[in-house]
Amino acid sequence: MLLNRTTSGSRWRTRPDGPGKVTGGLSYLTDLSLPGMLHGLVLRSPHPHAAIVSIDASKAMALPGVLAVLTYADVPGLNRFGIARPDQPVFCEDRVRYIGDAVAAVAAETPEIAVLALRAIEVAYEPLPVVDDPERALLPDSPLVHPEGNVLHRNDYRTADVAPGFAAAAHIVEETYVTPRQMHTYMETEGGLFVPEADGRLAVYSATQHGFMDRMQLARILGRPEADIRVVSSPIGGSFGGKDELNVQPYGALLALATGKPVKVHHSRWESVRAGLKRHPMKIRMKTGVDANGRLLAHEVEIVADKGPYATLGAEVLNFAVEHVIGPYRYDAVDVKSVNVYTNNGMSGEFRGFGGNQAIFALEGQMDRLADKLGMDPWAFRRLNLRKTDDAGPLGQPIAVTAGASQVWEALAESELWRSGTGRGSAGSGPGIGATGGKSAGHDGSGEEGIGLAAARVEAKTASDRGQATAGTPAPPWIRRGVGASFVMHGAGLGVGIPDPAGGRLRLAADGKIDAVFGYEEFGQGLIASLEQMLIEQFGFAAEDVRIVIGDTDVVPDSGSSTASRSTSMMWQSLRRLRGPFAGKLIAAASAALAMPADRLRVGAGGIRDADGGELLLPYAALAAATAKAPVIAETRFEFPRSPVDRVGAHFLYTYSAVAVAVEVNLLTGRVRVADQYHTVAAGPVVNPQGFLGQIEGGSGMALGFSLTEDAVMSGGHYLTENLDTYLIPTVAELGGTFEVEPIETLPEGDEYGPRGIGEVGSVGLAPAIASAVYRAVGKRVNRLPIDPALLQETDGWY
Amino acid sequence: MAMEQDEILRTPAVWHPGDAREAWRLKEAFGPAGVYVAGGTLLRTQWEAGVAEPPAHLIDLTAIAGAGEVEMDGEEAALGALVPLSVCRSHPAILARYPLLAEAARVIAAPSVRNLATIGGNVVSRVGDALPALLALSAQLVWQAGPEPHACSLADWLERERRAPTPASGVLVQIRLPVPPDDTTSNAARFFAYHKVGRREAFMPSLVTVALTGRIGADGAVEEIRVAAGGGQTVPYRLDASEAALRGQTPDGKTLAAFQACVEEEYEPKPDLFATEAYRKRAAANLAAAAVWQAARDAAAGRKG
Numbered sequence A: 001m002l003l004n005r006t007t008s009g010s011r012w013r014t015r016p017d018g019p020g021k022v023t024g025g026l027s028y029l030t031d032l033s034l035p036g037m038l039h040g041l042v043l044r045s046p047h048p049h050a051a052i053v054s055i056d057a058s059k060a061m062a063l064p065g066v067l068a069v070l071t072y073a074d075v076p077g078l079n080r081f082g083i084a085r086p087d088q089p090v091f092c093e094d095r096v097r098y099i100g101d102a103v104a105a106v107a108a109e110t111p112e113i114a115v116l117a118l119r120a121i122e123v124a125y126e127p128l129p130v131v132d133d134p135e136r137a138l139l140p141d142s143p144l145v146h147p148e149g150n151v152l153h154r155n156d157y158r159t160a161d162v163a164p165g166f167a168a169a170a171h172i173v174e175e176t177y178v179t180p181r182q183m184h185t186y187m188e189t190e191g192g193l194f195v196p197e198a199d200g201r202l203a204v205y206s207a208t209q210h211g212f213m214d215r216m217q218l219a220r221i222l223g224r225p226e227a228d229i230r231v232v233s234s235p236i237g238g239s240f241g242g243k244d245e246l247n248v249q250p251y252g253a254l255l256a257l258a259t260g261k262p263v264k265v266h267h268s269r270w271e272s273v274r275a276g277l278k279r280h281p282m283k284i285r286m287k288t289g290v291d292a293n294g295r296l297l298a299h300e301v302e303i304v305a306d307k308g309p310y311a312t313l314g315a316e317v318l319n320f321a322v323e324h325v326i327g328p329y330r331y332d333a334v335d336v337k338s339v340n341v342y343t344n345n346g347m348s349g350e351f352r353g354f355g356g357n358q359a360i361f362a363l364e365g366q367m368d369r370l371a372d373k374l375g376m377d378p379w380a381f382r383r384l385n386l387r388k389t390d391d392a393g394p395l396g397q398p399i400a401v402t403a404g405a406s407q408v409w410e411a412l413a414e415s416e417l418w419r420s421g422t423g424r425g426s427a428g429s430g431p432g433i434g435a436t437g438g439k440s441a442g443h444d445g446s447g448e449e450g451i452g453l454a455a456a457r458v459e460a461k462t463a464s465d466r467g468q469a470t471a472g473t474p475a476p477p478w479i480r481r482g483v484g485a486s487f488v489m490h491g492a493g494l495g496v497g498i499p500d501p502a503g504g505r506l507r508l509a510a511d512g513k514i515d516a517v518f519g520y521e522e523f524g525q526g527l528i529a530s531l532e533q534m535l536i537e538q539f540g541f542a543a544e545d546v547r548i549v550i551g552d553t554d555v556v557p558d559s560g561s562s563t564a565s566r567s568t569s570m571m572w573q574s575l576r577r578l579r580g581p582f583a584g585k586l587i588a589a590a591s592a593a594l595a596m597p598a599d600r601l602r603v604g605a606g607g608i609r610d611a612d613g614g615e616l617l618l619p620y621a622a623l624a625a626a627t628a629k630a631p632v633i634a635e636t637r638f639e640f641p642r643s644p645v646d647r648v649g650a651h652f653l654y655t656y657s658a659v660a661v662a663v664e665v666n667l668l669t670g671r672v673r674v675a676d677q678y679h680t681v682a683a684g685p686v687v688n689p690q691g692f693l694g695q696i697e698g699g700s701g702m703a704l705g706f707s708l709t710e711d712a713v714m715s716g717g718h719y720l721t722e723n724l725d726t727y728l729i730p731t732v733a734e735l736g737g738t739f740e741v742e743p744i745e746t747l748p749e750g751d752e753y754g755p756r757g758i759g760e761v762g763s764v765g766l767a768p769a770i771a772s773a774v775y776r777a778v779g780k781r782v783n784r785l786p787i788d789p790a791l792l793q794e795t796d797g798w799y
Numbered sequence B: 001m002a003m004e005q006d007e008i009l010r011t012p013a014v015w016h017p018g019d020a021r022e023a024w025r026l027k028e029a030f031g032p033a034g035v036y037v038a039g040g041t042l043l044r045t046q047w048e049a050g051v052a053e054p055p056a057h058l059i060d061l062t063a064i065a066g067a068g069e070v071e072m073d074g075e076e077a078a079l080g081a082l083v084p085l086s087v088c089r090s091h092p093a094i095l096a097r098y099p100l101l102a103e104a105a106r107v108i109a110a111p112s113v114r115n116l117a118t119i120g121g122n123v124v125s126r127v128g129d130a131l132p133a134l135l136a137l138s139a140q141l142v143w144q145a146g147p148e149p150h151a152c153s154l155a156d157w158l159e160r161e162r163r164a165p166t167p168a169s170g171v172l173v174q175i176r177l178p179v180p181p182d183d184t185t186s187n188a189a190r191f192f193a194y195h196k197v198g199r200r201e202a203f204m205p206s207l208v209t210v211a212l213t214g215r216i217g218a219d220g221a222v223e224e225i226r227v228a229a230g231g232g233q234t235v236p237y238r239l240d241a242s243e244a245a246l247r248g249q250t251p252d253g254k255t256l257a258a259f260q261a262c263v264e265e266e267y268e269p270k271p272d273l274f275a276t277e278a279y280r281k282r283a284a285a286n287l288a289a290a291a292v293w294q295a296a297r298d299a300a301a302g303r304k305g
C-alpha cells in the first residue's frame, strides 16, 4: 500500500516541532545571543598548501575592541580534533593543507571589528606544490600532504581470483564512474554560542550529531575534565553528516575561556563552503563479467576517493563503499581494491549515504549495461543474481535475515510507474533517437539501441514550466521520456569494530510529565515526532503527557551518535526494553497510592486508568507527587546489533529499496527533468508515516541534486563555487513531479530488531535510476555525475 | 590602519533625489564614489562576492517622481526604469501587449528578489536576462546623462557597451517599447518565444537566453522575425544575419536547418566554468529553430482551424 496522508489515517500527525519551524518562530542555537557577548572569527589559510613562516598577531591585538587573538600557542590541550583519528589542527603550527585550515581566531566587540582584526593578523606563508588530484597523489613523485604519505586508508576485499570468471564470461562490461563533491547545504550554517558560566564551567550551544563526542573532544583540546563542559546541541537546522565533526566549537570554546565572556561564532555561507565537509568525490572503475545465462561470474572494482587534508571518517566511508560496491548480488568471484587519498582539496567526510551513493551509482550502472549486453530485461537480470533470503551479506558476514530484497524487487516490478510502458524491456511506444534518424553522438553505438530502448514522445501529465508540454497536448518532439530503475541494499549502524552504544531513559518528572530522555539530536529528520508517536502508540500516553528531552549532555544519557540511520531504530529498541519495567513501576507506584491491586490498573492517556473500564484513576501529576521521594525511572543501555565477524565496518541490519523514475530529456538543451518517482522501502514497521515519507522524499531531493545540479567545483585546491548562486541545489521546480512511496513493513517471524533505518536510503537509489532512465530515453550512457547536458544535446533529429 | 578601520566601520551615505536631473548631478559631484542604487539586488551580490566594495555614497533612485510607472498609449509603452520585475511579470497591460517581456521577467531570480529588482537595474547591468526580450521588442532607452534627457536605441547602446564598456554616468529613466501592430484582422500569425537555459529549472543564473518575435504570413512564410540572444556574462545582441536568413522564407526543414546553423555561427557566447561555448551555441540555435518550427506548426493549424 502506498504511504501518504490518506492511507495513514490517524497515524498521520502534525510534528511537534513543525509549526515553529515553518513559521520561523523556533530559535536555533545560532539565533541565541547574550548581552555583552563577543563575536568570534577564524582566520583561514588563503593557500591550499603552504608552510607557515611566521604569525604576528600584535597589530590585531592592539586594535580597540579586540579582546583575544589566539593561535596554536594558546591551545592548552591537544591541538587536534577528529572523531576517528584526531589529526586536524585546531590551529595550524607550521603547515596549512587546505583553504579551510585555521591559523588564528579573534574575539571582538562587533563583527566588523573582528573582520578588521583578521585582516591585521600578519601571516607569512611559503606556498608548497598543491596536490589536487587523488590519482596523481598516488604516484611516487607526488608532493606529500602528510609526511607519512598521501594514503589515509586502503581496504581490499577478495573472495577468489577473478581471472577465470572473465575468461569464461560471455559478456564483460568495463566502465569508470565519477561522482561529484556534493555539499550538505544545510540551511543553518555552522555556529553557536559559547558561554563561560559563573561556576567555572563552559556551556557550548552548538549543533552536533553526538553531544558526548563533542564534549570529549573539547575536553581534550581545552585540557579540562569533561564534566566541566556542557554541550547543548539541538535543535539543528540540518546536518546530513556535515556537523558530525567539530567545526566552530574549538574556536568558540577557546575564545570564551580566553576572554571570560560569551562568544558567538557563526559561519557565513562562504566560510561554510570553505571549511566544511563534503561528500567524497570518487572514481570507481568496475569490470564485471556474466555467462551467457546472465549469471555474474566476476566483479572487479577499484575505488579512488578524494579525502582532502584530514581523516574525518574517511576510512569508514571507504569501508562502507567497499561493502556497497558488492551489494545485493551474488558473484563467483569478487575483487575490490580501494584507497582514500589525501589531497589539498576541500575536506571530505561524513555525508548521508556514507559512500553508498557513489558505490551504488556505479554498481547499478554495471547491472544495466550487462543486462543490455545480454538482451535481458534489466530488472529480471537483477533478480537472477540477487542474494537469497538466507545468504550472507556482501562481505560474507552473517546478517539479520529478512525477505526485503525479493519484496522490494517484486513491488517495483508491479509498480505502475515501472509498468507504465517502458519498463519491461518492451519496445518503445514512440520513436527513439535511432528511429527518428538522429545521431547519437557520444554513444558508443555498441549495437544495443534496440533493446528496451523506449524513447516515447511524452503525453505529459503536467504542464512543464517552460510550456514545452501543456496539459493534454503531446509534448514537443524534442522531449524524450524514459523510465529507469535501481536496486539498493543499505547497511545501518556503524558496523563491526566501532563502538556503537545505544540507550535511553524514561522518568516521571516532578511536574507529572513523562520525560523521554535520549542522547540523540533533532536536525530536521523528525526524531522528536517519531519518539512522541512511539510513546503514544506503544505506551498509550497522550501527546500532552510526554516531554522529550534531548541534546544536552548535562541531562541525557549517552545514546550513541545520531548517524548511520540508527537513531529511530535505537529509540524503538530502547522503548521496547523500557516498556515492561517503566509501565510496571508506574503501576506499582499507583497501586500503592490508590491502594488497589496492580492488575486492575493500566497506563493510559492522562494517567493511570482502570484496566477494564478505562476511567482515569490517578493523573500523572498526582502520581508524581505521590512518588516525590522515589521518582519512577527506568533506563536501558545496549549496543547496536552487529555481525559476529572480524571485518571492520561490516553491517548486520540492512534496509532494501528499489526506485523507479521517469525522466524527460530535452534534446535542445540536453537538460534532464525528473518527472515521476516511485520508491519502495523494506525497513520493517513504519514508526511515523509522515517522517518516513519525509525522509524518502528529502533523501531523494538530495540525490536529485547529486545527479543533476550539485558539484562543489575546485581548481588547484580553491573552490570555484563559493556560494549558493553557483552551487545549485534543487528547487521546488525540480522536485515537483509525482512521488510514490511504498513501504514494506513485514519482518520475519521472531525478528527482534524492529524498524530498520531509513534516514539515508532515500538518498541513494535515485541517481542510478536516473542514469538508467536517461539511457532508455535517448540511448546514451551516463557515467559521470552531475549529468553534463552537453552529452545529451542533439542538433538535429528532433523535428 | 586607522584609515582602513574607518572605511570598514562606516556605512555609505544614502541620497534620495526626487528627480532624475538631481540624481545625475549628485553622481557628477561624487564621481566614482557615488553609485546609483535601484533595487540594490545586483549591487548586493557584488558586495557579497567581493567584486565591489560598498561605495561612500549611494544615490537611491526610488524617489524619482514617475520612475516606477507603466504608461501606455496607442503608439508606445513607457516603462519607468524603477518598475520592479514582479510588475513586469504580472502587469495586465504588459501581459497583453508584451508577453515576451512578462515571460522574461517570470524566469529572473525568485519572487522576493523580483519584488525589489527593477527593470532599469536589469538593463544597466548589461547582462540582465530581460535584455534579449527588450531587444526583440525594439526597445528605446531614455537617459538623463546631462541637464536634458535623451533617447537612444537599446540595441545601439548595448552594441557600444559590448565593444567597449564605459562606466555609466547617466540615470536610465525610461524604457520605451513600440506598440505591436494590430493584425487581429489579418490571416498572419504573430509569435514570440523566450528561453532561459541555466543549470537548474528555476532561480539560477542564465547560461543562454534567447528571445524571438515574428509573424508568419497567410502563405506560411516568415514575414517578420527578430532574434536576440545573451546569457551569462554575454552582452546580448540581435542576430541580424540569422534574421535575414529566415525572413521571407517558408520554414521547412531546409530553411530551419540553415537558420539554426546561422544562429550557431552568429551567436558568440562567453564560456565559463559551467558551460562551453559550443554547448551555449547549440542551445541557442536549437531553441531558436525549435521556436520557429513550433510557430509555423501553430500557424498552419490556425489557418486550418
Ligand SMILES: Cc1cc2nc3c(=O)[nH]c(=O)nc-3n(C[C@H](O)[C@H](O)[C@H](O)COP(=O)(O)OP(=O)(O)OC[C@H]3O[C@@H](n4cnc5c(N)ncnc54)[C@H](O)[C@@H]3O)c2cc1C
Binding pocket: B035, B036, B037, B038, B039, B040, B041, B042, B043, B044, B045, B061, B081, B082, B085, B107, B108, B109, B110, B113, B116, B117, B118, B119, B120, B121, B122, B123, B124, B125, B127, B128, B129, B130, B168, B170, B171, B172, B173, B203, B204, B205, B206
Ligand atoms: C539572488 C539573485 C538572483 C538573481 N537572478 C537573476 C537572474 O536570474 N537574471 C538576471 O538578469 N539577474 C538576476 N539577478 C541580478 C539582479 O537582481 C537583476 O539584474 C536586477 O534586475 C537588478 O535590478 P536592481 O534594481 O536590483 O539593480 P541594482 O542592484 O540597484 O543596480 C544594478 C546596477 O545598475 C545600476 N543602476 C540601477 N538602476 C539604474 C538606473 N535607473 N540608471 C542607472 N543605473 C542604474 C546600479 O548602479 C548598479 O550598477 C539576481 C540577483 C540576485 C540577488
